[in-house]
Amino acid sequence: MSYLLGYFGLGLCFLLIAWIMNRLFRSDDTMQDRLTIPGASAAFDFMEDAVIPVLAVAFIMLCWPLAAWWIAKDMAAPKREDADTPLEKPFAVVQGDLVEFASVAEIEMRELVDDPLGAAPRVPFGHLHKQWVTFRNGVCPGDVIWSFAADRTDTWGLQRRRRGYVCVRGQEIGPFVVTSTQRLPLIGEQ
Structure with a gap:
Protein backbone atom coordinates (compact mmCIF):
# COMPACT_ATOMS: atom_id res chain seq x y z
CA MET A 1 0.00 0.00 0.00
CA SER A 2 2.87 2.38 0.76
CA TYR A 3 4.25 1.85 -2.77
CA LEU A 4 0.89 2.81 -4.23
CA LEU A 5 0.74 5.96 -2.10
CA GLY A 6 4.30 6.82 -3.13
CA TYR A 7 3.41 6.25 -6.78
CA PHE A 8 0.40 8.56 -6.61
CA GLY A 9 2.33 11.06 -4.48
CA LEU A 10 5.04 11.29 -7.13
CA GLY A 11 2.31 11.58 -9.77
CA LEU A 12 0.80 14.48 -7.84
CA CYS A 13 4.24 16.14 -7.65
CA PHE A 14 4.70 15.66 -11.40
CA LEU A 15 1.25 17.16 -12.01
CA LEU A 16 2.07 20.14 -9.78
CA ILE A 17 5.37 20.76 -11.60
CA ALA A 18 3.61 20.52 -15.00
CA TRP A 19 0.93 22.98 -13.83
CA ILE A 20 3.55 25.46 -12.54
CA MET A 21 5.55 25.20 -15.80
CA ASN A 22 2.35 25.78 -17.77
CA ARG A 23 1.53 28.89 -15.73
CA LEU A 24 5.06 30.30 -16.05
CA PHE A 25 5.58 29.73 -19.77
CA ARG A 26 2.06 30.04 -21.18
CA SER A 27 1.51 32.64 -23.89
CA ASP A 28 -1.32 35.16 -23.60
CA ASP A 29 -2.98 33.96 -26.80
CA THR A 30 -3.76 30.34 -25.98
CA MET A 31 -5.54 27.85 -28.19
CA GLN A 32 -8.29 27.61 -25.57
CA ASP A 33 -9.05 31.33 -25.93
CA ARG A 34 -9.41 30.91 -29.68
CA LEU A 35 -11.58 27.81 -29.39
CA THR A 36 -13.89 28.99 -26.63
CA ILE A 37 -17.32 29.50 -28.07
CA PRO A 38 -19.25 32.51 -26.76
CA GLY A 39 -22.66 31.52 -25.46
CA ALA A 40 -21.78 27.82 -25.26
CA SER A 41 -24.18 25.40 -23.64
CA ALA A 42 -24.04 24.42 -19.97
CA ALA A 43 -22.97 20.90 -20.97
CA PHE A 44 -20.01 22.33 -22.90
CA ASP A 45 -19.02 24.50 -19.93
CA PHE A 46 -19.26 21.47 -17.60
CA MET A 47 -17.05 19.42 -19.96
CA GLU A 48 -14.50 22.24 -20.22
CA ASP A 49 -14.42 23.10 -16.51
CA ALA A 50 -14.86 19.70 -14.84
CA VAL A 51 -14.65 16.57 -16.97
CA ILE A 52 -11.54 17.41 -19.03
CA PRO A 53 -9.43 18.54 -16.03
CA VAL A 54 -10.45 15.44 -14.01
CA LEU A 55 -9.54 13.14 -16.91
CA ALA A 56 -6.23 14.97 -17.39
CA VAL A 57 -5.36 14.64 -13.68
CA ALA A 58 -6.31 10.94 -13.68
CA PHE A 59 -4.22 10.30 -16.80
CA ILE A 60 -1.18 12.10 -15.37
CA MET A 61 -1.51 10.33 -12.01
CA LEU A 62 -1.48 6.95 -13.75
CA CYS A 63 0.99 7.58 -16.58
CA TRP A 64 3.50 10.01 -15.04
CA PRO A 65 6.42 7.54 -15.20
CA LEU A 66 6.06 7.33 -18.97
CA ALA A 67 6.06 11.14 -19.30
CA ALA A 68 9.02 11.49 -16.91
CA TRP A 69 10.99 8.85 -18.84
CA TRP A 70 10.16 10.58 -22.13
CA ILE A 71 11.32 13.99 -20.85
CA ALA A 72 14.53 12.53 -19.35
CA LYS A 73 15.31 10.63 -22.56
CA ASP A 74 14.76 13.78 -24.63
CA MET A 75 17.03 15.86 -22.38
CA ALA A 76 19.79 13.22 -22.32
CA ALA A 77 19.81 12.57 -26.07
CA PRO A 78 22.76 14.19 -27.84
CA LYS A 79 21.87 16.89 -30.30
CA ARG A 80 22.25 15.81 -33.91
CA GLU A 81 25.12 17.47 -35.71
CA ASP A 82 23.00 18.27 -38.74
CA ALA A 83 20.09 19.72 -36.74
CA ASP A 84 21.06 23.30 -37.59
CA THR A 85 21.62 22.71 -41.29
CA PRO A 86 18.65 23.49 -43.53
CA LEU A 87 16.97 20.52 -45.16
CA GLU A 88 16.66 22.28 -48.48
CA LYS A 89 19.03 24.62 -50.27
CA PRO A 90 17.65 28.16 -50.47
CA PHE A 91 16.01 28.93 -53.79
CA ALA A 92 18.06 31.03 -56.20
CA VAL A 93 17.43 32.08 -59.77
CA VAL A 94 20.18 31.16 -62.25
Missing part, protein backbone atom coordinates in the same frame (compact mmCIF):
# COMPACT_ATOMS: atom_id res chain seq x y z
CA GLN A 95 20.88 32.41 -65.78
CA GLY A 96 19.16 29.40 -67.40
CA ASP A 97 15.87 30.19 -65.64
CA LEU A 98 15.44 33.60 -67.30
CA VAL A 99 12.63 33.71 -69.86
CA GLU A 100 12.09 37.28 -71.13
CA PHE A 101 12.65 40.84 -69.99
CA ALA A 102 9.84 43.34 -69.58
CA SER A 103 9.20 46.80 -68.21
CA VAL A 104 7.38 47.45 -64.95
CA ALA A 105 4.37 48.82 -66.88
CA GLU A 106 4.16 45.69 -69.07
CA ILE A 107 4.39 43.41 -66.05
CA GLU A 108 1.75 45.31 -64.10
CA MET A 109 -0.58 45.25 -67.12
CA ARG A 110 -0.01 41.51 -67.64
CA GLU A 111 -0.43 40.62 -63.95
CA LEU A 112 -3.49 42.78 -63.22
CA VAL A 113 -5.96 40.60 -61.32
CA ASP A 114 -9.56 40.69 -62.50
CA ASP A 115 -11.55 38.55 -60.07
CA PRO A 116 -15.26 38.54 -60.99
CA LEU A 117 -16.18 37.53 -57.43
CA GLY A 118 -14.13 40.35 -55.92
CA ALA A 119 -12.15 38.08 -53.59
CA ALA A 120 -8.83 39.49 -54.80
CA PRO A 121 -8.12 43.21 -55.06
CA ARG A 122 -7.99 44.67 -58.58
CA VAL A 123 -4.28 45.51 -58.48
CA PRO A 124 -1.27 43.87 -60.10
CA PHE A 125 -0.63 40.45 -58.50
CA GLY A 126 -3.78 40.66 -56.34
CA HIS A 127 -2.98 39.48 -52.82
CA LEU A 128 0.76 39.48 -53.63
CA HIS A 129 0.69 43.20 -54.47
CA LYS A 130 2.60 44.20 -51.32
CA GLN A 131 5.48 41.86 -52.20
CA TRP A 132 5.47 43.22 -55.77
CA VAL A 133 5.65 46.83 -54.53
CA THR A 134 8.57 45.95 -52.25
CA PHE A 135 10.36 44.27 -55.16
CA ARG A 136 9.54 47.12 -57.58
CA ASN A 137 10.84 49.74 -55.13
CA GLY A 138 14.16 47.87 -54.95
CA VAL A 139 14.75 48.15 -58.70
CA CYS A 140 17.44 50.75 -59.47
CA PRO A 141 17.84 52.74 -62.70
CA GLY A 142 19.70 50.60 -65.22
CA ASP A 143 18.34 47.33 -63.80
CA VAL A 144 16.43 44.99 -66.09
CA ILE A 145 13.49 42.91 -64.89
CA TRP A 146 13.27 39.41 -66.31
CA SER A 147 10.56 36.81 -65.89
CA PHE A 148 11.80 33.40 -64.83
CA ALA A 149 10.56 29.83 -64.70
CA ALA A 150 12.69 27.56 -62.52
CA ASP A 151 12.18 23.81 -62.18
CA ARG A 152 13.70 22.34 -59.02
CA THR A 153 13.43 19.07 -57.13
CA ASP A 154 12.49 19.53 -53.47
CA THR A 155 13.62 17.39 -50.53
CA TRP A 156 10.69 15.01 -51.09
CA GLY A 157 11.81 14.31 -54.66
CA LEU A 158 8.94 16.24 -56.24
CA GLN A 159 9.48 18.55 -59.18
CA ARG A 160 8.25 22.10 -58.58
CA ARG A 161 8.12 25.01 -61.00
CA ARG A 162 8.46 28.50 -59.60
CA ARG A 163 7.59 31.49 -61.76
CA GLY A 164 8.19 35.12 -61.03
CA TYR A 165 10.33 38.14 -61.78
CA VAL A 166 13.96 38.86 -61.05
CA CYS A 167 16.06 42.02 -61.13
CA VAL A 168 19.24 41.69 -63.20
CA ARG A 169 22.01 44.25 -62.52
CA GLY A 170 24.58 44.02 -65.27
CA GLN A 171 25.47 40.32 -65.31
CA GLU A 172 24.45 39.73 -61.68
CA ILE A 173 21.08 38.20 -60.84
CA GLY A 174 19.63 40.13 -57.93
CA PRO A 175 16.45 40.01 -55.84
CA PHE A 176 13.39 38.17 -57.10
CA VAL A 177 9.70 37.78 -56.37
CA VAL A 178 7.97 34.40 -56.80
CA THR A 179 4.45 34.77 -58.18
CA SER A 180 3.46 31.12 -58.54
CA THR A 181 4.62 27.68 -57.51
CA GLN A 182 3.22 24.51 -59.00
CA ARG A 183 4.01 20.86 -58.55
CA LEU A 184 4.92 19.20 -61.82
CA PRO A 185 3.37 15.78 -62.49
CA LEU A 186 5.45 12.67 -61.97
CA ILE A 187 6.11 10.41 -64.95
CA GLY A 188 3.30 8.01 -63.99
CA GLU A 189 0.79 10.83 -63.38
CA GLN A 190 0.80 12.20 -66.93
